[in-house]
Amino acid sequence: MARNKYDVDEELSQEFNWQHYKRLGQYIKPYKKRILVILGVIIFANICGMFGPYFTKFAIDTAIPNKNFKQLMIIGLLFFITLIIGGLCMRYRIYHITELGQDVLKDMRFDIFSHLQKLSFSYFDSRPHGKILIRVVNYINTLSDLLSNGLINLISDFFNVFITLIFMLAIDIRLTGYSLVLMPVLFVMVMVIKTKQRKAYQVLSNKQSNLNAYIHESIAGIKITQSFAREKENYHIFKEINNEYRTSWMKAVRIQFLLWPGVQNISVMATSLIYFVGIRQIGVEVSTGTLIAFIGYINNFWNPVINIGNFYNSLITATAYLERIFETLDEKPEIVDAPNAEVLPQIAGDIAFSHVTFSYEKDKRILKDVSFQVDSGKSVALVGPTGAGKTTIINLLSRFYDVDSGVITIDGHDISKVTLASLRSQMGVMLQDTFIFSGTILDNIRYGKLDATEEEVIAAAKVVRAHDFISQLKNGYHTVVEERGSTLSAGQRQLLAFARTLLADPKILILDEATSSIDTETEELLQIGLQELLKGRTSFIIAHRLSTIKNSDEIFYIANQKIQEAGNHEELMAEKGLYYHLYQSQYDLIKLD
Numbered sequence: 001m002a003r004n005k006y007d008v009d010e011e012l013s014q015e016f017n018w019q020h021y022k023r024l025g026q027y028i029k030p031y032k033k034r035i036l037v038i039l040g041v042i043i044f045a046n047i048c049g050m051f052g053p054y055f056t057k058f059a060i061d062t063a064i065p066n067k068n069f070k071q072l073m074i075i076g077l078l079f080f081i082t083l084i085i086g087g088l089c090m091r092y093r094i095y096h097i098t099e100l101g102q103d104v105l106k107d108m109r110f111d112i113f114s115h116l117q118k119l120s121f122s123y124f125d126s127r128p129h130g131k132i133l134i135r136v137v138n139y140i141n142t143l144s145d146l147l148s149n150g151l152i153n154l155i156s157d158f159f160n161v162f163i164t165l166i167f168m169l170a171i172d173i174r175l176t177g178y179s180l181v182l183m184p185v186l187f188v189m190v191m192v193i194k195t196k197q198r199k200a201y202q203v204l205s206n207k208q209s210n211l212n213a214y215i216h217e218s219i220a221g222i223k224i225t226q227s228f229a230r231e232k233e234n235y236h237i238f239k240e241i242n243n244e245y246r247t248s249w250m251k252a253v254r255i256q257f258l259l260w261p262g263v264q265n266i267s268v269m270a271t272s273l274i275y276f277v278g279i280r281q282i283g284v285e286v287s288t289g290t291l292i293a294f295i296g297y298i299n300n301f302w303n304p305v306i307n308i309g310n311f312y313n314s315l316i317t318a319t320a321y322l323e324r325i326f327e328t329l330d331e332k333p334e335i336v337d338a339p340n341a342e343v344l345p346q347i348a349g350d351i352a353f354s355h356v357t358f359s360y361e362k363d364k365r366i367l368k369d370v371s372f373q374v375d376s377g378k379s380v381a382l383v384g385p386t387g388a389g390k391t392t393i394i395n396l397l398s399r400f401y402d403v404d405s406g407v408i409t410i411d412g413h414d415i416s417k418v419t420l421a422s423l424r425s426q427m428g429v430m431l432q433d434t435f436i437f438s439g440t441i442l443d444n445i446r447y448g449k450l451d452a453t454e455e456e457v458i459a460a461a462k463v464v465r466a467h468d469f470i471s472q473l474k475n476g477y478h479t480v481v482e483e484r485g486s487t488l489s490a491g492q493r494q495l496l497a498f499a500r501t502l503l504a505d506p507k508i509l510i511l512d513e514a515t516s517s518i519d520t521e522t523e524e525l526l527q528i529g530l531q532e533l534l535k536g537r538t539s540f541i542i543a544h545r546l547s548t549i550k551n552s553d554e555i556f557y558i559a560n561q562k563i564q565e566a567g568n569h570e571e572l573m574a575e576k577g578l579y580y581h582l583y584q585s586q587y588d589l590i591k592l593d
Contacts, residue, residue, distance in 0.1 A: 020322045027104050028147075038096050042156040045089030048082040050163055053296030055079045057171070061289030101147035109140050112328055120334040121400045122360075130216030131209045135328050138208065139321040146311075146318045154311045157304035164301045171294055178273050179298050182266045189262050190309070193255060194316055200252035201320035207245040209324075214241050256317060263309040267302035274298055335402060337419050344418040347411045347426055349376035349507045349538030351397065356406035358389075358396060366392045368561040370406070374554070376507075379539040381552035383582060388558045390542045394510045397540070398427060410508070428506030431513070434497040436488065441470055442477040444496055448504030460503040464533065466495035502533050509539040555579060 028035070055075045063071040113136055124132070168176040218225065218234055225234055278291040351374045359365040366389045374380050382390040395401050396408060399415050408415050415423055428448070436444055445457045457477065461467040469492055473479040481487055488496070501509065531551075543549055550569040557565040557572070557579045565572055565579050572579040 020319075020326050023326060024322065027107050030107075031100055031103065034096070034100055038093060038100070039155055041089050041092050043159055045086050045093070046156060046160045046163065048085045048089075050167055050300065051082055052079060053293040053300070054167065056296060057289040057293035059289075060292060061287050101144060104147050105140055105144060108143075108325070109136060112136050112140070112325065115329055115331070118333050118336075119331060121395075122334055123331060125360075128213035128217060129220075130213030132328075133216060134209050134212040135324055138212070139205070139325055142321045143318050146314050154308060157307045157311075160304040161301060161308075164297055164304075168294065168297045168301065171290055171297070175274055175278065175294050178277055179270055179301065181273070182270050186263060186266050186305075186309075189266075190259065190312065193259050193262075194312075197252070197255045197259075197316045198319050200248070200255050201317050202323070204245075204248045204252045205320045205324060207241075207248040211241050211245045214238060252317075259309055259312070263306050267306060270302065271295065271298055335399060335420065338417050341417055341419045342413075344410065344413055344415075344422040344426065347376075347413075347507050350374070350411050351508070351538060352407075352409045353393075353396075354407045354409070356396065356408060357404045358392060358401065359404060360392075360401070365561055367396075370562055372556065372563060372566065374538055374540075376411075376538050377536055378553040379534050379541060379551075381541045381543065381549045381555045382558060383542075383549060383555060383579065384558035384564075389561065390558055391512055393558070394429070394512060394540050394542070397508075398429060398510065399423060426506055427508045427510065428501040428504050429510045429512070430494075430497050430501050434490075434493045436481055436493050436496060438480075438482055440475075440478050440480055441473070441496065444481065445477075445499045445503055448500045452503055457499070457503060461495075461499040463502055464495055464498035466492075466499045469495070498533065507537060509534065509537045511539065511541045511543070513542055550583075557582070 055078060059072060059075050062068070063075060116132065116136070165176070168179065214237065218238070225231060274291075274294060278294065353370050353372050356367055356370045357365065358367045370389075370393075382393060384390055392401075396403055397415075399408075399420060402416065410423070437447065442454060442457055445461060446452050449456075454477065458467060461470055461477075470477055470479075541549070541552060549555060552568070554566060554568055555572055556563045557577075559578065565575065565577050567575070573583065
């Protein structure tokens, strides 16, 4: 079903949507008061710095020739004070701009994570998780320099250029004209580099995404890799993807670094021109102090121009990442609350499928015109060949996907017209691949009911026969387990999941191969707990073990996009149809064992 893999590049957008920067501005807007304060400090420091070359001019042209040491001391003291003010303002600026930038990144990261929580299963089915992860972490982190240093500094640099121009014009209009003669060259160079740089970083973001996706997949499947001794093949694949990333990185960097030395060279040429013109006219139209002051100001002019060029460079680089970030934020959940959706009241658990048809992809129908009814408190086993649609039925009941046609109701309420939260909060789902979170066993069981007491957790664990193995652990219920429960056996993880589900006390219970990893001896003990777990709940059970199937109130044999047979164990065995042959084949295997 996946339409994207680690070796498939994501589609590149041809034109950048400048609205993205407007949206980025919405994240900055809540901090405008802090920005104004920081900006005020920076502007004050810049103004103080502007007097340095002027003090130098006054000292050379007036104080020193007149041997006025009092004036010279005053000028020196004022110059020293401006340096102190500049240093203090610089310290304030660095700390608070960095803090502000990180606050904005925190808000963006929170928004994208929150949005991912709402996206439908189909979104996660269609792309590697590594490509999703990189957007939350790496791509947002890439904006750090842009937000922490660039934005406010940009405003400051523009102000600095403007004020410097005023001082330069006040000193000598003609020299100012010479200083600006190469600006059109700079403008043309920036426009030429811009398009190439953005495309290069779009390609780089794709290769970075591919690399991250493969690393994530390799780590998640490391046990399988080592079991089949596939390390060499994986090295080869990784080397190829890594080389593609390196090549795209070097190309992007080569283009990016064209701008900085270009601006630097233009500034050097402009300064050289001022030296050439100024020295030829010293004593005629330009005084020594004026030339020295003007050289100071031209440095003050070109330094912020260089900074603006660097910021523009960072902006173009960040563009490729902003596109991916907002692309994720713009992804619409397919499964959402309907307009005017109602809260599903406390349910009894009567379930009905009416003419339900569903397909994950077009022209690949899984279920066709399926109808059945299950009374509250009854247990239903779903059996049939792999891919027949057993898990699809429970996915539709949980509204992880919407039906193509037909209606699913619980206690007469159409589930497409009630809120997702009120529906799923009354359901308990146990999957074959049980997920255990990093943390204590107590917290993992309590995940289904966060306000549960420790006594309630222990009581639930005892019912499903998990208490005995938990008690034997070093710290009992306070034992810390790793992510995915890697320090526990598969059977122990499933027992914890049983306890978690029981504690949540759902009205509808779904067990999808939930006993597949439990050994026979443990399962015999668990059957008593299972009966307690199923009591008073409407339950759907997908299982291949005969002991779990035969005790169900009703059994549906699913094949060829519909329910082929329905009835309890005795009724279906009497029919000697599909279920009978399935049961007999499993029974024969058990006898052989």
